[in-house]
Amino acid sequence: MAELMYWEAIRRAHDEEMANDPLVICMGEDIGVAGGTYKATQGLYEKYGPERVMDTPISENGYTGLGIGASFLGVRPIIELMSVNFAWLALDQLFNSAAKVRYMSGGQLTAPVVVRSPGGTAHQLGAQHSARMEKVFMGIAGLRVVTPSNPKQAYGLLKSAVRCNDPVFINEHELMYNMKGEVPDAEFFHPLEGSEVAREGRDVTLFGYNISVHWCLQAAAVLSKQFGIEAEVVDLYALSPLDRAGIARSVRNTHRAVIVEEAEAPVGVGSEVMAIINEECFFELDAAPLRVSALNIPIPYNHGLEKAAIPNANDVVAAVRKMFGK
Amino acid sequence: MNVADKKRLLREMLFARRFEERCYEAYVERKIGGFLHLYPGEEACAHGVLEAARPGHDYVITGYRDHIHAIKCGADPKKVMAELYGRETGSSRGRGGSMHIFDVEHRFMGGYALVGGPFPLAAGMAKAIKMKGGDEIAICFLGDAANNQGTFHESLNMAKLWNLPVLYVCENNLYGIGTRIDRSTAVIDQYKRVSGYDIPSAQEDGQDIEKVFKAAKKAVNHVRSGKGPYFLELMTYRYRGHSMSDSNAYRSKNEERMWSDRDPIILLRDRLIEAGELTKADYKAMDTEILDEIEDEIIAFAESSPEPRVDEVEKYTLAENDPWVYGGGR
Numbered sequence: 001m002a003e004l005m006y007w008e009a010i011r012r013a014h015d016e017e018m019a020n021d022p023l024v025i026c027m028g029e030d031i032g033v034a035g036g037t038y039k040a041t042q043g044l045y046e047k048y049g050p051e052r053v054m055d056t057p058i059s060e061n062g063y064t065g066l067g068i069g070a071s072f073l074g075v076r077p078i079i080e081l082m083s084v085n086f087a088w089l090a091l092d093q094l095f096n097s098a099a100k101v102r103y104m105s106g107g108q109l110t111a112p113v114v115v116r117s118p119g120g121t122a123h124q125l126g127a128q129h130s131a132r133m134e135k136v137f138m139g140i141a142g143l144r145v146v147t148p149s150n151p152k153q154a155y156g157l158l159k160s161a162v163r164c165n166d167p168v169f170i171n172e173h174e175l176m177y178n179m180k181g182e183v184p185d186a187e188f189f190h191p192l193e194g195s196e197v198a199r200e201g202r203d204v205t206l207f208g209y210n211i212s213v214h215w216c217l218q219a220a221a222v223l224s225k226q227f228g229i230e231a232e233v234v235d236l237y238a239l240s241p242l243d244r245a246g247i248a249r250s251v252r253n254t255h256r257a258v259i260v261e262e263a264e265a266p267v268g269v270g271s272e273v274m275a276i277i278n279e280e281c282f283f284e285l286d287a288a289p290l291r292v293s294a295l296n297i298p299i300p301y302n303h304g305l306e307k308a309a310i311p312n313a314n315d316v317v318a319a320v321r322k323m324f325g326k
Numbered sequence: 327m328n329v330a331d332k333k334r335l336l337r338e339m340l341f342a343r344r345f346e347e348r349c350y351e352a353y354v355e356r357k358i359g360g361f362l363h364l365y366p367g368e369e370a371c372a373h374g375v376l377e378a379a380r381p382g383h384d385y386v387i388t389g390y391r392d393h394i395h396a397i398k399c400g401a402d403p404k405k406v407m408a409e410l411y412g413r414e415t416g417s418s419r420g421r422g423g424s425m426h427i428f429d430v431e432h433r434f435m436g437g438y439a440l441v442g443g444p445f446p447l448a449a450g451m452a453k454a455i456k457m458k459g460g461d462e463i464a465i466c467f468l469g470d471a472a473n474n475q476g477t478f479h480e481s482l483n484m485a486k487l488w489n490l491p492v493l494y495v496c497e498n499n500l501y502g503i504g505t506r507i508d509r510s511t512a513v514i515d516q517y518k519r520v521s522g523y524d525i526p527s528a529q530e531d532g533q534d535i536e537k538v539f540k541a542a543k544k545a546v547n548h549v550r551s552g553k554g555p556y557f558l559e560l561m562t563y564r565y566r567g568h569s570m571s572d573s574n575a576y577r578s579k580n581e582e583r584m585w586s587d588r589d590p591i592i593l594l595r596d597r598l599i600e601a602g603e604l605t606k607a608d609y610k611a612m613d614t615e616i617l618d619e620i621e622d623e624i625i626a627f628a629e630s631s632p633e634p635r636v637d638e639v640e641k642y643t644l645a646e647n648d649p650w651v652y653g654g655g656r
């Protein structure tokens with residue numbers, strides 16, 4: 001088992017899938033000759049050439065639509081949108097064409113595209129480069145949404161997404177590309193549905209996804225050591241469809257839930273998970289579920305203000321202590 | 327185009343006219359719901375262009391005014407009508423409706439309702455054709471007003487940049503719903519707008535199918551021979567309102583008369599009659615035959631077809647039993 005960085009894991013998945021199927025291509029801004037903003041496609045241009053590693057013009061809706069059209073005929077494009085903030089421009093094609101074409105054609109046509117894009121708040125990038133948009137994508141029927149919290153998932157989710165016949169949006173994170181983690185040497189395909197117990201515990205479930213899984217794990221360590229609270233951490237790597245059964249299973253175990261999200265609270269992962277808990281296992285609860293979310297503001301530039309806007313592990317600890325009255 | 331071809335095209339266009347008029351009636355009877363955009367007046371565009379291409383072989387995509395393009399590609403009119411009726415036997419199993427006719431078997435890749443949406447999809451199909459090495463081309467039909475979308479410019483740029491085999495056909499009927507072209511668009515001649523992308527283009531009379539055919543033949547040959555994209559603008563006019571909910575009050579009777587005097591079907595019919603290839607009686611018989619076919623076969627099929635099962639309402643949202651969803655293991 002090799003230690004890979006998140007970007008290396010993504011690069012490896014690209015490389016293997018492109019070697020496996022000549023109809024797998026990748027496209028995006030600066031991904032070819034320049035090797036990709038986050039190096040996720042480094043070296044692929046040299047290996048596979050300009051027909052399969054396409055440096056696109058800055059036309060997000062245009063090239064996303066082009067990828068979708070190519071996918072109608074069996075091509076499997078992996079489209080990189082440089083940042084989720086720019087993905088807004090491509091939502092028309094992604095939502096109106098890719099996500100709906102199977103349904104509105106009565107099952108005749110599918111759009112097996114993969115769109116990858118980093119979201120999240122990084123280091124003082126300001127309001128227009130700090131969006132967390134998973135809530136937007138996960139509300140769209142016909143589109144799968146996954147979000148890797150570590151290199152292993154980043155590798156395996158992309159592999160499966162390329163082969164799956166549905167359009168898949170992969171929500172990555174700007175701060176995580178240099179994160180290291182174990183990735184199996186043998187080829188492997190991560191499920192696109194479900195959730196993963198990242199830490200077992202009996203007292204409370206901390207639901208996280210992508211970067212917030214790490215805040216949950218840090219918080220769980222503190223809670224165990226300092227307060228004797230054993231938190232279970234559930235990694236919601238699939239945001240659409242969400243793992244209703246997995247969410248309920250954990251809550252039946254711990255009877256308490258805190259949902260931790262990097263995004264603002266309204267209409268988000270937290271509200272959705274709460275609704276699922278309500279619908280699936282309300283009477284199992286010993287306490288009202290809580291959310292740990294970002295402030296509902298455009299992200300500020302100033303370092304101190306930026307930190308204040310985004311939750312962290314301490315906020316998770318504080319929420320759990322409040323829940324337990326400790 | 328020989329005489330037999332012309333007679334066949336006359337029949338196809340007349341069929342298209344009667345089919346759409348019958349849709350109108352069915353809509354008024356509330357048999358058809360939703361938005362309904364009809365094609366009368368513009369028949370020579372789809373028929374002329376696709377006659378010059380290889381329907382069923384080339385990939386065709388268009389907007390919401392899509393019934394006739396689908397039928398010319400080979401879609402069964404019975405299934406198209408059943409789709410308008412929302413029936414399980416419809417071309418999209420009743421899930422699409424008038425604006426979303428699909429017949430992938432005949433490479434009619436759909437009707438789309440977002441103005442300008444198909445531009446990049448067509449370029450993408452052309453990219454796939456190129457990768458797979460086939461001799462097909464992608465053909466995209468859209469209206470004049472669609473050219474004010476960003477996707478128009480983004481797609482032309484990419485199609486030229488990557489030398490993609492795609493033909494863009496602009497059906498310029500001078501209006502986007504109720505807004506006349508000179509009130510929405512800085513440059514009236516649409517074919518001029520593509521010169522900024524160094525794409526060859528032409529403008530042609532869209533009412534005369536022989537002219538359309540000739541211009542389209544040149545366009546199709548250009549694209550099929552690997553020379554990259556082409557843009558063909560056809561000047562035409564829709565007789566009815568934009569959709570059934572449009573009163574059509576924004577156009578003068580004079581203007582409407584001017585265009586109906588150059589009706590694509592009458593033009594071709596009279597030319598054949600003048601040449602002694604057709605009689606008025608032949609034409610009348612053709613019309614009666616068409617009307618009977620529409621009533622006895624097409625409408626009868628749609629009316630007697632079953633509704634989709636309500637317990638299948640969620641079907642076709644996502645792929646069914648796709649092993650890769652489960653990590654490839656199942």
Ligand SMILES: Cc1ncc(C[n+]2csc(CCOP(=O)(O)OP(=O)(O)O)c2C)c(N)n1
Pocket residue numbers: 391439440441442468469470471472473497499501502503568
């Ligand atoms: C993105 C988008 N904006 C607006 C509309 C509403 N709309 C439907 S058709 C249309 C006019 C389009 O005109 P044109 O492209 O010339 O095609 P025509 O209907 O004349 O054939 C408008 C504004 C839409 N469907 N999609």
Ligand SMILES: [Mg+2]
Pocket residue numbers: 469470471497498499500501502503
């Ligand atoms: Mg128009």
